[in-house]
Amino acid sequence: xxxxxxxxxxxxxxxxxxxxxxxxxxxxxxxxxxxxxxxxxxxxxxxxxxxxxxxxxxxxxxxxxxxxxxxxxxxxxxxxxxxxxxxxxxxxxxxxxxxxxxxxxxxxxxxxxxxxxxxxxxxxxxxxxxxxxxxxxxxxxxxxxxxxxxxxxxxxxxxxxxxxxxxxxxxxxxxxxxxxxxxxxxxxxxxxxxxxxxxxxxxxxxxxxxxxxxxxxxxxxxxxxxxxxxxxxxxxxxxxxxxxxxxxxxxxxxxxxxxxxxxxxxxxxxxxxxxxxxxxxxxxxxxxxxxxxxxxxxxxxxxxxxxxxxxxxxxxxxxxxxxxxxxxxxxxxxxxxxxxxxxxxxxxxxxxxxxxxxxxxxxxxxxxxxxxxxxxxxxxxxxxxxxxxxxxxxxxxxxxxxxxxxxxxxxxxxxxxxxxxxxxxxxxxxxxxxxxxxxxxxxxxxxxxxxxxxxxxxxxxxxxxxxxxxxxx
Amino acid sequence: xxxxxxxxxxxxxxxxxxxxxxxxxxxxxxxxxxxxxxxxxxxxxxxxxxxxxxxxxxxxxxxxxxxxxxxxxxxxxxxxxxxxxxxxxxxxxxxxxxxx
Numbered sequence: 001x002x003x004x005x006x007x008x009x010x011x012x013x014x015x016x017x018x019x020x021x022x023x024x025x026x027x028x029x030x031x032x033x034x035x036x037x038x039x040x041x042x043x044x045x046x047x048x049x050x051x052x053x054x055x056x057x058x059x060x061x062x063x064x065x066x067x068x069x070x071x072x073x074x075x076x077x078x079x080x081x082x083x084x085x086x087x088x089x090x091x092x093x094x095x096x097x098x099x100x101x102x103x104x105x106x107x108x109x110x111x112x113x114x115x116x117x118x119x120x121x122x123x124x125x126x127x128x129x130x131x132x133x134x135x136x137x138x139x140x141x142x143x144x145x146x147x148x149x150x151x152x153x154x155x156x157x158x159x160x161x162x163x164x165x166x167x168x169x170x171x172x173x174x175x176x177x178x179x180x181x182x183x184x185x186x187x188x189x190x191x192x193x194x195x196x197x198x199x200x201x202x203x204x205x206x207x208x209x210x211x212x213x214x215x216x217x218x219x220x221x222x223x224x225x226x227x228x229x230x231x232x233x234x235x236x237x238x239x240x241x242x243x244x245x246x247x248x249x250x251x252x253x254x255x256x257x258x259x260x261x262x263x264x265x266x267x268x269x270x271x272x273x274x275x276x277x278x279x280x281x282x283x284x285x286x287x288x289x290x291x292x293x294x295x296x297x298x299x300x301x302x303x304x305x306x307x308x309x310x311x312x313x314x315x316x317x318x319x320x321x322x323x324x325x326x327x328x329x330x331x332x333x334x335x336x337x338x339x340x341x342x343x344x345x346x347x348x349x350x351x352x353x354x355x356x357x358x359x360x361x362x363x364x365x366x367x368x369x370x371x372x373x374x375x376x377x378x379x380x381x382x383x384x385x386x387x388x389x390x391x392x393x394x395x396x397x398x399x400x401x402x403x404x405x406x407x408x409x410x411x412x413x414x415x416x417x418x419x420x421x422x423x424x425x426x427x428x429x430x431x432x433x434x435x436x437x438x439x440x441x442x443x444x445x446x447x448x449x450x451x452x453x454x455x456x457x458x459x460x461x462x463x464x465x466x467x468x469x470x471x472x473x
Numbered sequence: 474x475x476x477x478x479x480x481x482x483x484x485x486x487x488x489x490x491x492x493x494x495x496x497x498x499x500x501x502x503x504x505x506x507x508x509x510x511x512x513x514x515x516x517x518x519x520x521x522x523x524x525x526x527x528x529x530x531x532x533x534x535x536x537x538x539x540x541x542x543x544x545x546x547x548x549x550x551x552x553x554x555x556x557x558x559x560x561x562x563x564x565x566x567x568x569x570x571x572x573x
Contacts, residue, residue, distance in 0.1 A: 033534050035502070035555055040533055047502065055478070083553070085534075100553060122535050134515040134528035135474060141532035148532075149503040151475040151511065176478060237526050238515040257474060267535070383530070384537065386522045417537035417548075422530075453548075 003029040003079070005328045006095045006112035008086045008270060011039020012314045013306025014118035015069055016321035016347075017328075018078040024329030024343070028078040029110050031097055035082050037073060039120050040140065041314045042066025043147040052150055058175035059147065060168075062209075062314065069318065088449035089115050089274050091301045096450075098458055107458045114301060114328045117271050118321060121264035121307035124286070124367065125422050126161045126186070127374050127381050127389070130233030131260060139169045139261035152178045155256030158242055160231055162187035163263035163365045167213045174220045182223040182253055184231065184244055186262070186371050193364035199356035206357060225251075229370075233258055262367050266308045269421060272447035274302045280440035283362045284311055285372065286425060287444050293348065294327030295320060303328065311362070316354030322347040373429040381430065382423035384416020389430060396434040404428055404445050417453055420445045474528070475510045490560045505562045506532060506539040506551030513564070517541055517551065521568035540565045 005021050007014045010032035018028050030037075038045050045066040049056050056064055073080075081099065088096040095110040123138045130136065139159060145151040152173065159166055159180045170183055200207055217224060230245040233255075243252050265286035272278065276297035277290040288310040295303040305324040306317030323344045330340040374381065377390025395401045395410055404427050407413055413427055414420035420427075424445050432442045477500065487498040490508055497512040506529040509517045516526035518540050529539035532552045539551035544561050547569030551562070 033553060044502075085553075122533070123531070132525065132527060134517070134526055137529065138531050141530060144532040145475055145507055145510065146478075149500055149507045150478050151503075151507060152478050154474055154476040178478075238528075383527075384520075384522075386520065386525070417540070418535060421535045 001029060001079075001108065001110045003027045003110055004113050004332055004334070005029075005116060005325070006031065006093075006110045006114075007078075007116045007118055008032075008089070008095065009039065009118035009120055009306070009308070010034065010037035010073075010080070010082075011041060011118060011120045011306060012066075012069060012318035013120070013308070013321035013324070014039070014116070015073045016318040017116050017118060017305055017325035019072050019076045019325070020322045020343070020347075021325035021329050022077045024326055024339075025334040026325075026329050026332065029081065029112070030078050031081045031084040031086050031095065031110065033083065033085055037070060037080065037082070038066055040144065042070065043144055045147075046070055048147060055146070055150060055176070058172050060172065063147070065314075085452045086270060087452040087454050089117070089270060089302065091274070091299055093301055096462070098452070098454055107454075107461050109462060113332055114303060116295065116324055116328065117274075117302060117304045117308055118306045118317075119267045119270050119308040120317070121311060122267040122421065123165075124262040124265045124372075125426060126260040126262040126371060127379050127426050128231040128233065128260070129376055129379050130235065130239065132380050132383055133233055133235050133239045134237065135235065135239030135256060136233055136258045136260065139165050139259045142259045143169050143172070146172065146176070152176055153257045153259075156181050156254060157257035157259065158182045158184060158253055158255055159259045159261070160184040160186065160228070160242070160244070161261040162367060162371075163261050164210065164361065165264070166261045167210070167217060169259065169261070171213045171216045174216060174222075179220050179222055180259075181255070182225065183217065184228045184242075185224070185226045186228045186231065187365055187368045188226055189364060189366065192366070193360050196360040196363050199358070200360040202353045203357045262371060263365055264307065264311055265425065266310060267421075268308060269419060269447050269451045271297075271302070271304050271308055272444065273449050273451045274299060276302050276304075278444070280438070281310060282440070283359055283366065285367060285439075293323065293351075294344075295324035296327065312351070312354050312358060316351055316358075319347040319351040319354065323351060369429075369433070372426065373433045374426070381426045382413040382416065384418050384422075385412045385414075387411055387413040387423070389426075392427060392430045393434050396431050401431070402435075403442050404431060407431065408445065414445050419447070419451060474515070475507070477511070488556050488558050490556050490558075490562055492562050493564070499556055501556075503556055504532075504552050505541060505543055505549070505554040505556055505560065508556055508562055509539075509541065509551060513562075516564065518565040519567055524567060542569075
């Protein structure tokens, strides 16, 4: 399939880019892993709005805001490939994918003149003792089950960690009549965030929303522990209780389920696999691609928009996607520079305001060191290969292991099916702390395509036009 | 571990799937992993490394904790597979054998 612009991801950034790029005359293909567009933030919004109006109320106006975006996307001329897992993006503009349709994999290549990566965000892991037990999930997972299937946690559960989503999920579940038994907050620094408040004032609605959530939680009169210093989930075959400490006092809650959250970071494996330049963002505590204001990277072919390029939030992501779609059209000669300037002006302004508001939130919920570099040696950090924090610290101290890539070869940390997505940042923080260096100096895993597990059969089934090309790209 | 909220649309068509050998009704459009969380009890896989019990964690295709056996095919990401009438969903126990 030939196209001008291939967009990977159908969340706010990808959808907005598709709308603006097609309006500017580009041929666009959107590839996305999910069965319906919307990304994680607007997951299943159209079906939900049509069939479960009560749930739409509980999920709130920020979720409902996805409806007009999706309507515009349906009206635009983009080709949409749902249930497509992209495993490789080449600098030649080839996008390799596998579609999981009716359980029969169908592989293919989109040949694009420009590629826009809009893979969104993922939750930063919160590795604590017992977090691998059945019954422990991420807050995003609970929200996904509510959005996608109308499912709510069954039994007694707590929310633990930090970040806006922790509070939003609590409020949503309170509205749904399924309040958590307690909220355990691990990182919160109002005074540290205060100097960044002026940037937040450009979006007064966000501050009010945040305060509104806290009010709802307070009104529900459920135990809200701020400044938790220790968390441990216990159970044999599944989570049974959570032990925690606040101000030197220990508490135990019986639980059936625990939902963890520690803010969000770029879902970066695809961008990392293209080898575009990345740098460490010390406020967001993650690696992010180096981009210009229109999402252009160090590669002429690859662009990144939305949270995949550094967390900007859903509205900021949509604005950035809109600009990136127009920039692709300008770079491919479909519109001229003046046309780009006039069409992109409003979205650029909106993006600037959302960027300015970010540091306040980033600082307010910036994870404390103990939650990104676990001190308990038995805490699993690589869930796939079952590597523990103590294993990494020992390897670095005893063998002077310099970084995450050497560590992989020593102990397979990051080499399971998730390909380092859930352990990468923890491994970097552990190595940095043990060596007395910064994460920027330590660097990240070298991510290589295929970034999703594919079978040899899938690869063999590819319609590669020239065998010579395939062997020597 | 999860249950359908009563306010969920009672008119939404249900799909019958077979979870751990038992026929159960789940909402149309839900994922195999969600079906397991409704009807599968606790764990949905054991790890190939130590045999530890695990269950879906992220529900968005990243963590691979929801690997399960779907219609006899091992190592499927349950959170990315949408249920179909008659689908057989079973836990993934350790690593699958090599097909002859």
